[in-house]
Amino acid sequence: MTTIAILGGGNGGFAAAAHLQSLGHTPQLYNRSEETIAAIQEAGGVEYSGAAGDGFASVPVITTDLEEALDGAEFIMVCLPAIAFSGLATQLAPHLDGSRPILLNPGSTGGSLAFRETLRDAGCDSVPPIGETNTLTYICRKRGDDHIHISSVVENVRFASVPAAERDAFEDVLEDAYPSPTPVENVLHTALSNVNAVLHPPGILLSAAWIEHTDGDFRFYYDAGTPAVANVMSDLDEERRAIADAWGLDVEPFPELFADIGSTSKEAGESGSFLRMLRESEPNKEIKAPSSVDHRFFNEDIPFGLVPMQTLARIADVQTPTIDSLITIASSITQSEYRADGWTIDRLGLPDDMAAVEEEL
Amino acid sequence: MTTIAILGGGNGGFAAAAHLQSLGHTPQLYNRSEETIAAIQEAGGVEYSGAAGDGFASVPVITTDLEEALDGAEFIMVCLPAIAFSGLATQLAPHLDGSRPILLNPGSTGGSLAFRETLRDAGCDSVPPIGETNTLTYICRKRGDDHIHISSVVENVRFASVPAAERDAFEDVLEDAYPSPTPVENVLHTALSNVNAVLHPPGILLSAAWIEHTDGDFRFYYDAGTPAVANVMSDLDEERRAIADAWGLDVEPFPELFADIGSTSKEAGESGSFLRMLRESEPNKEIKAPSSVDHRFFNEDIPFGLVPMQTLARIADVQTPTIDSLITIASSITQSEYRADGWTIDRLGLPDDMAAVEEEL
Numbered sequence A, B: 001m002t003t004i005a006i007l008g009g010g011n012g013g014f015a016a017a018a019h020l021q022s023l024g025h026t027p028q029l030y031n032r033s034e035e036t037i038a039a040i041q042e043a044g045g046v047e048y049s050g051a052a053g054d055g056f057a058s059v060p061v062i063t064t065d066l067e068e069a070l071d072g073a074e075f076i077m078v079c080l081p082a083i084a085f086s087g088l089a090t091q092l093a094p095h096l097d098g099s100r101p102i103l104l105n106p107g108s109t110g111g112s113l114a115f116r117e118t119l120r121d122a123g124c125d126s127v128p129p130i131g132e133t134n135t136l137t138y139i140c141r142k143r144g145d146d147h148i149h150i151s152s153v154v155e156n157v158r159f160a161s162v163p164a165a166e167r168d169a170f171e172d173v174l175e176d177a178y179p180s181p182t183p184v185e186n187v188l189h190t191a192l193s194n195v196n197a198v199l200h201p202p203g204i205l206l207s208a209a210w211i212e213h214t215d216g217d218f219r220f221y222y223d224a225g226t227p228a229v230a231n232v233m234s235d236l237d238e239e240r241r242a243i244a245d246a247w248g249l250d251v252e253p254f255p256e257l258f259a260d261i262g263s264t265s266k267e268a269g270e271s272g273s274f275l276r277m278l279r280e281s282e283p284n285k286e287i288k289a290p291s292s293v294d295h296r297f298f299n300e301d302i303p304f305g306l307v308p309m310q311t312l313a314r315i316a317d318v319q320t321p322t323i324d325s326l327i328t329i330a331s332s333i334t335q336s337e338y339r340a341d342g343w344t345i346d347r348l349g350l351p352d353d354m355a356a357v358e359e360e361l
Helices: A012-021 A033-045 A066-070 A082-096 A109-122 A168-178 A187-191 A195-199 A201-206 A208-214 A227-246 A254-260 A266-271 A273-278 A300-314 A321-334 A354-360 B012-022 B032-044 B068-069 B082-093 B111-121 B168-175 B187-191 B195-199 B202-204 B208-216 B227-246 B254-260 B266-271 B274-279 B302-315 B321-334 B354-360
Strands: A003-007 A028-031 A045-050 A057-058 A062-063 A075-078 A102-104 A131-134 A136-142 A147-153 A157-162 B003-005 B028-030 B044-048 B055-058 B061-063 B075-078 B103-104 B131-134 B136-141 B147-153 B158-162
Touching: A003 A012, A003 A082, A003 A266, A003 B302, A012 A028, A012 A045, A012 A057, A012 A136, A012 A147, A028 B321, A033 A062, A033 A066, A045 A227, A066 A082, A066 B068, A066 B208, A066 B266, A075 A082, A075 A354, A082 A300, A082 B055, A082 B082, A102 A109, A102 A168, A102 B003, A102 B075, A109 A131, A109 A157, A109 A187, A109 A300, A109 B075, A131 A187, A131 B354, A136 B061, A157 A168, A157 A187, A157 B055, A195 A201, A195 A254, A201 A208, A201 A227, A201 A300, A201 A321, A201 B202, A208 B202, A208 B208, A227 A254, A227 A273, A227 A300, A227 A321, A227 B208, A227 B227, A254 A266, A266 A273, A273 B208, A300 A321, A300 B302, B003 B012, B003 B068, B012 B028, B012 B044, B012 B055, B012 B136, B012 B147, B028 B068, B032 B044, B032 B061, B055 B111, B061 B068, B075 B082, B082 B302, B103 B111, B103 B168, B111 B131, B111 B302, B131 B187, B147 B227, B158 B168, B158 B187, B187 B302, B195 B254, B195 B302, B202 B227, B202 B302, B202 B321, B227 B254, B227 B302, B227 B321, B254 B266, B254 B274, B302 B321
Parallel strands: A003 A028, A003 A075, A028 A062, A045 A147, A075 A102, A102 A131, B003 B028, B003 B075, B028 B061, B044 B147, B075 B103, B103 B131
Antiparallel strands: A045 A057, A131 A157, A136 A147, B044 B055, B131 B158, B136 B147
């Protein structure tokens, strides 16, 4: 069994610590702020319930000291929002010797490339294999400061790594923990399969006024899963698939992917209808809208989802008017510089040439 | 006093017929469909109430026969949605001898240019002066089939004509009927002062899911007049002013214009705050949202508002990312071809060169 440093004390970090411990691994959990982990430090672990069973997972290391969490760990799992990757990679750089794989769970769009680039910038000579999943491996929410409820362990999670050839480094842990993890050829495939980047921006954009008027008092995926949202999502997805196609990657239509990871009905997935896909998404049905537009559906899914998709489109000379427009209007809504702040070609550390990029993978 | 052919039997046509008759003019009202005018034909005129007084305006000609409405008219006022301009101009062409001015009330963005181009295409050798206002001269709604309620006769309506030099042809009627009509130098100024094109697209786009979920059961300008909508409207307005600037036109910031036509408080107008402008818009406060996204806030204000603004921006080499994005997402929401169907450079009959355009005005 494996000693796994879990970096991040949000929903994902708590779920991973509890679930991996329940499977016999040894989790060592790090979080930057003391407040988030004070309750589990006192309890000595995490209560959990739901799809991974009910119980108490003892976590031997729970710390705000990154070195302590890494001590003795053979595998590093990052469960943090993409905006934290750059700071974390800079901090991690001096502790790496190339031997411990780093899994970004999830990687947003191109997280492994951005992470690698930051490690290199920070002077890390021994960059380990960096893997990424296309969506967080859990649907989960904290129920209190020391209790995580896992409503689903996600099926068929896509994963890949840079370098692509070192994907094996991730398979043992992933195959032990998750139902049918699905390897794909390279991180451009996981990048272009970022579930949140397709699922969130159309809905939050087309319900921004509703969110602000009601503080998000409606069901985001279900009530705001209307024909208009489905239309924009469908146009966005057509562009995503055109980008993948240009890169020679065979990504499935989004409703199929969404059904495949267990987030909507098989029939909705096969129908190809985005509206039906939203209507028949049982795990998401009751989830409320964000209480404000200052939310990760904009702040993460635009700069670390749609902006890097746009970057991959530009290198491949693919037009993406819907993606471009969503970025522009989202930036206007929150008065942010998502394009400048996101994962552009420089931040992904990629050359501006398809063949050269493929060599970098 | 003047015999005025009023073309269009919607809110605007009814209001104009009643109001102009109450001032002593002779309205002759045309509408394409019988159904819309059957009740006023039977009554022999229009009941009216509100800001122009209460009464019954006798309308001697109420007809579905265009020639009958034009017979003896010295002035033509078009109160129709922009999408009807092309069909109407084609029908009108054989009846024109260049002597009767045509006023588009309102002209959307560039309506007079599009109207002139269609007349020319239809073989009209004697194109009369064509004027346009920047907003409908009334805030009004029908209360039944033969009753129009006018809540406001709009102040300081901007107007201009093609050719610009023949603007005098409109002044007598406008100055008699409206409080302080405001002449501007040419129709690019009215085009870029199209109130609806700034006021509607951000709000309907950012509340599209809300509209579809509730059938528009909220107040459009007030409840959906949130900070996010104000931010997008502000960025849109910055681009509109940059276009005007490139054309050498001194248009005011939108809150100032909106206050000037009496649609929000003077203080809100002076503050420059779009949020305050929306919050303090008393005439619009109680107006409900459209019951569907298949509505003129998209179907008119995008192809005949933002698309021609984009056209004027392109000729002047001004970048308009917010306007472009609103057009793209709106087209996606309603699955329409607004860019192709709207007033492009060909439909406006303009050359692709600023100096040459200015000669055409």
